[in-house]
Structure formats: C-alpha cells, structure tokens
Amino acid sequence: MKPLWKLVKNRPYELLTAAAILIFFLCKLHDVNIPYFWDEMGVYVSAAFHMKDAGNISLLPGSIDPLYSRGHPLLFTFCNALVFKIFGETIIAGHLFALFLGIITLVLFFIIAKNLFNRKVAFFATVLLSAQPIFYTLSVQLLPEMMLTFFTLGCIYGILKKKWTLYAISGSLAMMTKESAIVIPATALTLLFIESITDKDFFTLKRFRLFLLGATPLFIFGLFLIIQKIQNGWFLFPEHMGYIHWEMEKLSKGAGRIFQDMFIWQGRWMVGVAFLAGIVLNLFSKLLKIEPKGKIIYTFTLFILLAFIFADINYYLTRYILYVIPFILMGGTYTAIIIFEKIFPNIKLIQWMLVLFFCGYGVVLGYKNMSQSPETCDMSYKLVVNVSQQAIHWAEQNWSKDTIEANFPIYQGIEDPRNGYLTGDPLPYSVNFAKPTKYGLLFYIWEKDNIPIGKSLKYHIIKTFDDSYAHVVAVEFERNDSTSIFHR
Numbered sequence: 089m090k091p092l093w094k095l096v097k098n099r100p101y102e103l104l105t106a107a108a109i110l111i112f113f114l115c116k117l118h119d120v121n122i123p124y125f126w127d128e129m130g131v132y133v134s135a136a137f138h139m140k141d142a143g144n145i146s147l148l149p150g151s152i153d154p155l156y157s158r159g160h161p162l163l164f165t166f167c168n169a170l171v172f173k174i175f176g177e178t179i180i181a182g183h184l185f186a187l188f189l190g191i192i193t194l195v196l197f198f199i200i201a202k203n204l205f206n207r208k209v210a211f212f213a214t215v216l217l218s219a220q221p222i223f224y225t226l227s228v229q230l231l232p233e234m235m236l237t238f239f240t241l242g243c244i245y246g247i248l249k250k251k252w253t254l255y256a257i258s259g260s261l262a263m264m265t266k267e268s269a270i271v272i273p274a275t276a277l278t279l280l281f282i283e284s285i286t287d288k289d290f291f292t293l294k295r296f297r298l299f300l301l302g303a304t305p306l307f308i309f310g311l312f313l314i315i316q317k318i319q320n321g322w323f324l325f326p327e328h329m330g331y332i333h334w335e336m337e338k339l340s341k342g343a344g345r346i347f348q349d350m351f352i353w354q355g356r357w358m359v360g361v362a363f364l365a366g367i368v369l370n371l372f373s374k375l376l377k378i379e380p381k382g383k384i385i386y387t388f389t390l391f392i393l394l395a396f397i398f399a400d401i402n403y404y405l406t407r408y409i410l411y412v413i414p415f416i417l418m419g420g421t422y423t424a425i426i427i428f429e430k431i432f433p434n435i436k437l438i439q440w441m442l443v444l445f446f447c448g449y450g451v452v453l454g455y456k457n458m459s460q461s462p463e464t465c466d467m468s469y470k471l472v473v474n475v476s477q478q479a480i481h482w483a484e485q486n487w488s489k490d491t492i493e494a495n496f497p498i499y500q501g502i503e504d505p506r507n508g509y510l511t512g513d514p515l516p517y518s519v520n521f522a523k524p525t526k527y528g529l530l531f532y533i534w535e536k537d538n539i540p541i542g543k544s545l546k547y548h549i550i551k552t553f554d555d556s557y558a559h560v561v562a563v564e565f566e567r568n569d570s571t572s573i574f575h576r
Contacts, residue, residue, distance in 0.1 A: 101207035105198050105214050112218045112227075113191060119228045120183040123477065123508030125469050128229050129500045131158060133182065136168035136230075137506060140177070145169045147264065149312070150319035159325025161312055163264040164232040179508045182230050189234040190227025194218055196238060197414055200245045204384050205422045213421040217414055221354045221466035226410060229464055233410040236265045240411040243272045247279060248387055252301040259305035264312065267324075268408060269305065271394040276302040278390060332401055342400045349406050350392065350416060354466070359420030363388075366423030381422060388415040406465040471555040476501055476531065479553040479560035480509045483529050491516045493528035495540050498560065502529075528563040539563075 124133050135156040144151045147162050157165065168182065175181040194214055201210035217223055226234050239262035246255030255276060262269035280302050284290040313323045351360030367389055370382035395412045480501050483492060494502060494517045501509035502517055518525045528547065532538045539561055541547060546566040553560040 099207075101211040105211050108211075108215050108218060109191065109194050109198075112194065112224075113187070116187050116190070116224075116228050119467075119470075120180050120187060121508075122183070122228070122470060123179060123473055123501070124182070124230065125473050126464060126497055128231055128464070129497060129507050131156070132165060132168065132232065133230050133507070134500070134504070135165045136172055137177070137504065139165060139169040140172045145173065148319065149316040154320050154325065159316065159320070159322070160232075160266065161264040161309070163261065164235050164266070167235070168230055177506050179506075183228050186226075186228050186230050186234065189238060190223070193227075193234060193238045193241070193414075196241050197418075200241055201418050201421075204245070204248065205381065205418070209418070209422045209425055212425065213414075213417045216359060216417050216421065220356070220413060220417075222407060222410055222413065225464055225467055225469065226407060231407065231464065232266045233407050236262055236269060237411040237414060239265060240269065240272060241414060244275075244387065244391060244415065247276050248384060252298060256301045256304040260308040263305040263309040267309075268395070268398060268402075268411070270309070271391065271398050273303060273305045274394050275387070275391045278394075279387065339400055342404060343396075346396055346399050346404065346409065350396070350409055350412055353406075356413070356416065359417050359424060361420075362424040362427070363416050363420035365427075366419050369423060369426075385419050385422075388419050391415060472558045475553045475555050475558055475560055477509055479529055479562065480515075481511065482551065482553070482562065483515060483527075484511060487527050487529075488512075488515060490527050491518055491523050491525045493518050493521060493525040493530070493565075495519070495530050498529050498531050526565060528565065529560060530563065531558070531560050533558055 123129075135152055135158075138156050139145055139152050142152070145166060147166050149157065149159075149162070151162070152165070168185070171181060171185045175185075194217065197217055198210045198214045201213050239258045242258030243255050243262060246252060246258060259269070259272050259276070262272055277299065280295070280298050284295050289295050317323050351357065351364065363385075366381075366385050370385050392412050392415060395409065399408060476498060479498065483502065492502065492515055499517050499519055501507055502515040504510075504514060505512070527550075528541065530540055532540060534557065541563070547563040548566070549561055549563050551562040553562075
C-alpha cells in the first residue's frame with residue numbers, strides 16, 4: 089500500500105474531488121426529509137405509488153393509468169416503485185435514491201472529464217457542477233432529469249470514444265427515461281452522417297452498422313410508442329402534443345430565456361462565456377499552441393444546439409436543461425484553465441488560490457436562492473414546502489372532519505400521508521368545487537387577486553400563510569341561501 093503522502097502527491101485532484109463529493113453528500117443529507125414538491129409529488133412520485141400499490145411494477149405503458157404516467161417512458165417510475173417496494177414508502181427512502189443518482193452522476197462526470205481533458209479540468213468542473221443550484225436541488229428530488237443526465241454523459245462519451253455499444257445502451261436507457269433524450273440519437277446520427285461524407289464510406293456495410301447503432305435508442309423508443317398506442321390508444325400524451333409550438337414570437341422569446349438558463353443564469357456566465365470562447369479558440373489551436381480539443385467541443389456544441397431547439401419548440405421549465413449543463417461546464421472549465429495557464433504559466437500559488445475560489449464559489453451557489461417562481465431549479469422551493477406544511481398542519485387541527493376545497497399542490501399534500509405533509513390520516517377534499525364545501529385551502533402566487541376562486545363566490549379569509557412569493561389562504565365560503573348548500 090502506498091504511503092498517504094505519495095497518494096496525495098500523485099493523485100491530488102482525485103482526492104480533492106472525493107472530498108468535494110463527500111461534502112456534497114453530507115450537505116444534501118440535510119434535505120432528504122423535505123416533503124415531495126410540485127411535479128415530484130404531482131406526477132412522478134404519485135405514479136410510482138400507484139404502480140407499487142397496484143402490484144404491477146412494469147415498464148409497459150398499460151401498467152399504470154395515463155393520468156399518472158402522462159405518456160412518459162416509465163424507466164424512472166419503474167425504478168422509484170422498486171425503491172418504495174424494497175426500502176419502504178418513506179420520503180427519506182425516495183430522496184436517498186435521488187441523492188444516489190446525483191452522486192453517481194458526479195462520479196461519472198469526473199471520470200469522463202478526466203478521460204476527455206485532464207484531472208485538473210475534471211476536478212474544477214465537478215466542483216462547479218455539484219454547486220450549480222439546479223443540480224444541487226435536483227440531486228434530492230424524485231424527478232427524471234438527474235437520471236437522464238447520468239445516461240446522457242455515457243451517451244456523449246460513447247460517441248466521442250466510438251464506443252457505440254456503450255452509446256446504444258446508454259441512449260436506449262435515456263430514451264426510456266424521458267422524451268427529451270431524442271436529441272442524443274439526433275446528435276449521433278448527424279455526426280455519423282458528417283463522418284461518412286468526409287471518410288467517403290456512406291454506402292459501406294460498416295457505416296450501415298454504425299447508423300443502426302446510432303438509431304438504436306429511436307428503435308427502443310419507437311417500440312415503446314407502438315405498445316403505448318396498442319394499450320392507451322395514442323402514441324404521445326394528447327395534452328403534451330398541445331405544448332408544441334412553431335410561432336416565431338414564442339420561439340424568439342423562448343430562445344432568449346433558454347440561452348440565459350444554459351449559459352448565464354445561476355453564476356454560469358463565467359464558464360458559459362468560456363465555453364462559447366472555446367468554440368472559437370479551437371479553430372486556432374495550432375496558432376495558439378494549445379492542445380486541440382475541437383472534436384470534443386464541437387460535439388458538445390452540436391448536442392447543446394439540438395437540445396436548445398427541442399426545448400424551444402416545447403413546453404419549457406429550467407430543470408429540463410439539466411442534462412446540457414455538464415457539457416457547458418466541462419468545455420467552459422477546460423477553456424478557462426488553458427487561458428489562465430497561458431497568462432500565468434508558472435504561478436502555482438494563484439492556481440491553488442483558484443482551487444479555493446472555486447470551492448468557495450461553489451458553496452455560495454449551492455445555498456443561494458435565485459428563483460422568482462415555485463420551480464425546482466434552486467433551493468427556494470423549500471420556502472413553498474414550508475408554507476404548504478404550515479397550512480396543512482393548521483387544517484388538520486381545525487378542519488379534520490370537513491371537506492376542504494383545495495387546488496394543486498395542496499390537494500396532493502392532504503390526499504396521501506406518504507407525500508410528507510400530513511401528521512395523520514388524509515383529509516376529505518374537493519377539487520374545482522366538485523363537492524359541497526364550506527372551507528377552502530388554496531395555493532396562489534403573487535397578489536391576492538390571484539386567489540383561485542371564482543368571482544361569483546363570496547368568502548372571507550380566515551388565515552393566510554406566506555413567504556416571499558407563494559401563499560396559501562384558508563377561507564370560509566358564505567352560505568348560498570337559494571340552495572341551502574355551500575357554493576360549488
């Protein structure tokens with residue numbers, strides 16, 4: 089066994105990375121008991137609960153009501169249901185699985201960055217990735233973006249290293265995780281086509297085999313869609329089809345937001361600008377006497393561009409681009425370091441000061457709340473959870489026998505104790521005034537004008553629960569004398 093000091097001397101960046109990931113893990117343990125939130129509670133966890141409760145844990149579309157699957161591929165829900173079956177239906181079990189996905193994504197990211205660039209780039213980029221508010225937050229939430237990011241890393245690495253079996257397996261798993269993975273085979277097939285033109289072997293058997301491997305994730309997804317058509321009557325969830333848009337006004341507005349989310353927001357502007365600079369610098373790698381990494385940077389760029397286009401024509405939330413961010417950080421960190429070393433080639437002290445800066449910057453980013461809405465792209469979602477918890481606990485104490493009019497996400501919180509909001513049994517509730525109800529517990533954003541109650545209904549506010557931008561209001565509806573029942 090090598091002495092510790094030799095290990096530190098020979099592999100300092102590996103040890104630093106291990107320490108950074110351990111710190112990340114310890115910090116996130118604090119968050120594993122936070123109740124489920126928004127789409128986590130309303131879609132993915134509820135789908136896993138229904139799959140597990142029905143005793144039909146499966147990847148087939150017909151294994152769960154489309155109301156819960158939303159037509160999505162079911163690999164993520166399948167894994168969640170297995171976790172609940174094996175380890176119990178606690179919030180901690182679910183969130184530890186999410187944290188496991190975050191940890192193995194960081195480990196894989198470091199290994200790939202080290203193989204594509206070097207250990208120094210891998211360390212800095214891994215620290216930055218672990219500290220990105222969107223990554224830091226999603227690493228403890230049961231949402232499919234982290235699993236998608238893990239498989240995407242394997243896909244892009246397989247493309248770059250021509251490990252096409254690795255790509256085909258990772259790509260198929262990514263496609264069975266979420267539809268946005270379709271940009272991965274699009275990237276592979278585009279690069280294979282360009283390569284076939286430059287190598288002049290488009291019509292060879294070897295090239296045909298590579299195209300088949302490149303299209304494998306599409307074949308797997310296509311098989312899923314055929315089964316979905318047979319079992320559910322449609323290929324893609326009808327509601328989601330309405331989200332696709334081609335209007336120039338929407339596309340241009342969305343493009344600005346997506347670009348900002350990818351390259352600017354949450355402190356990404358430093359590595360974001362460096363990544364964009366790297367696209368240009370690698371054109372002049374010989375002139376600048378830098379190690380050419382053009383193939384890697386341009387592969388990243390193509391993938392990011394296709395993901396950008398896919399996001400722009402669809403319904404979009406910031407968390408949807410998590411699987412793009414690792415490649416921006418990897419390429420941007422590489423470019424930033426080569427520029428730094430060109431300017432300060434022999435100043436080791438400044439390099440280690442940079443290590444401290446990156447670590448300190450990472451800690452600040454990880455705990456900073458930047459969101460302006462109840463999204464899962466930074467830790468500000470905890471504020472919304474806290475407000476919802478307070479309101480539901482109050483309702484348990486005061487309205488345990490009454491039917492409560494509730495909207496999303498409140499009704500999800502009072503419907504199932506496994507979501508982490510209730511201390512006892514589920515509360516009777518109504519949605520969209522489907523039942524006669526005397527009381528309402530309603531979530532809303534911004535000012536009181538946005539309380540989701542019809543203008544014709546009369547009510548008075550009993551209590552409000554607030555944070556900076558999300559609120560829950562407890563109301564009592566006035567009796568309707570003409571019908572002698574409470575307003576519907």
